[in-house]
Amino acid sequence: MHPFSFTKAPSTREALEAGRRGGRYIAGGTTLVDLMRETVERPETLVDISGLPLDEVTVTERGGLRIGALVTMSEAAAHRKVRTTYPVVSQALELSASAQLRNMATLGGNIMQRTRCTYFRDVTAVCNKREPGSGCAAREGYNRTHAILGTSEDCVATHPSDAAVAFAALDARVHLLGPDGARSVPFADFLLRPGSTPNREQALSKGELITAVEIPACPRPLKSGYLKVRDRQSYEFALTSAAVALHIRGGVIREAKVAAGGVGTVPWKLPAVERALIGERPSERLWARAAESAADGARPLEHNRFKVELLKRTVERQLRIVGESK
Numbered sequence: 001m002h003p004f005s006f007t008k009a010p011s012t013r014e015a016l017e018a019g020r021r022g023g024r025y026i027a028g029g030t031t032l033v034d035l036m037r038e039t040v041e042r043p044e045t046l047v048d049i050s051g052l053p054l055d056e057v058t059v060t061e062r063g064g065l066r067i068g069a070l071v072t073m074s075e076a077a078a079h080r081k082v083r084t085t086y087p088v089v090s091q092a093l094e095l096s097a098s099a100q101l102r103n104m105a106t107l108g109g110n111i112m113q114r115t116r117c118t119y120f121r122d123v124t125a126v127c128n129k130r131e132p133g134s135g136c137a138a139r140e141g142y143n144r145t146h147a148i149l150g151t152s153e154d155c156v157a158t159h160p161s162d163a164a165v166a167f168a169a170l171d172a173r174v175h176l177l178g179p180d181g182a183r184s185v186p187f188a189d190f191l192l193r194p195g196s197t198p199n200r201e202q203a204l205s206k207g208e209l210i211t212a213v214e215i216p217a218c219p220r221p222l223k224s225g226y227l228k229v230r231d232r233q234s235y236e237f238a239l240t241s242a243a244v245a246l247h248i249r250g251g252v253i254r255e256a257k258v259a260a261g262g263v264g265t266v267p268w269k270l271p272a273v274e275r276a277l278i279g280e281r282p283s284e285r286l287w288a289r290a291a292e293s294a295a296d297g298a299r300p301l302e303h304n305r306f307k308v309e310l311l312k313r314t315v316e317r318q319l320r321i322v323g324e325s326k
């Protein structure tokens with residue numbers, strides 16, 4: 001581990017000031033410390049933000065939910081409002097990491113976590129994300145767990161967060177506070193596709209702090225859920241996953257929100273699947289037909305061709321589970 005200095009921010013203003021000077025925020029520390037131990041990350045200054053007042057879940061004026069960036073994954077998953085209005089978020093969180101990690105890890109840190117690509121985490125391998133211009137060892141390497149959607153010549157790493165897939169499906173917004181004030185960005189614009197700059201992963205300016213994630217109000221009733229397919233049943237990242245939310249009234253699907261994980265360089269929203277569902281009556285044939293377009297545009301690599309079919313089946317199964325639930 002490289003030497004670093006550590007300071008605990010006593011207030012948001014002082015955190016922002018330290019961030020502006022180049023300090024790196026640390027919340028639960030469950031992933032940043034690992035990366036520092038492996039020397040993948042070498043921040044000179046850590047700014048501990050865990051004492052800031054960003055740990056509440058509140059109902060917004062328009063009836064949505066605002067989850068503070070420092071709410072832990074366990075607290076968010078267990079929160080009554082989250083569980084009852086957006087089970088897809090609770091389930092995505094509960095299927096993440098382990099209970100011990102979820103007790104420490106925060107929501108802000110979760111959406112900011114970096115890829116689990118083994119070449120990114122191995123400092124002896126080339127990686128454009130870690131060292132721009134050095135190359136991508138995964139492209140020709142063992143790329144079974146890598147992305148099939150949103151990839152570029154320079155990077156094929158997946159985004160690992162499960163909660164981010166639920167947030168993408170629900171068209172959430174990320175609230176930010178920086179030296180120039182507060183702003184919010186749609187979740188879809190917050191995490192960046194790699195293109196030719198895979199080292200740039202979020203639409204964050206220097207020193208900006210995530211303050212909350214806001215889920216907009218959805219029409220009621222809304223049925224939702226998250227399905228995660230992985231090599232083992234716990235403590236493992238997704239090979240594929242599907243976040244689905246459906247508003248069904250009078251026997252017809254009026255609104256559909258669908259996104260996939262484990263397959264994209266960012267959480268992958270599925271607008272073609274959503275369009276195929278809206279205005280239709282739930283049926284076995286509909287789930288299969290809608291899921292058929294889930295992998296449109298996929299560019300599989302040598303070892304992950306199986307993800308194309310697995311993605312369609314994951315989406316189809318989750319549409320059925322949510323669409324036919326009571």
Ligand SMILES: Cc1cc2nc3c(=O)[nH]c(=O)nc-3n(C[C@H](O)[C@H](O)[C@H](O)COP(=O)(O)OP(=O)(O)OC[C@H]3O[C@@H](n4cnc5c(N)ncnc54)[C@H](O)[C@@H]3O)c2cc1C
Pocket residue numbers: 024025026027028029030031032033034049069070073095096097098101104105106107108109110111112113160161162163208209210211235236237238
């Ligand atoms: C063994 C293991 C298994 C895991 N499995 C899963 C899984 O299955 N699914 C899943 O989704 N995740 C998984 N994770 C990841 C886990 O969810 C993250 O480690 C955790 O959410 C990070 O939160 P944290 O508060 O500890 O972040 P930290 O480690 O403190 O920070 C992570 C990053 O976020 C930045 N950051 C933190 N908070 C803010 C903020 N408010 N504003 C701006 N930047 C901020 C930090 O600067 C840092 O870059 C796993 C982790 C481990 C170690």
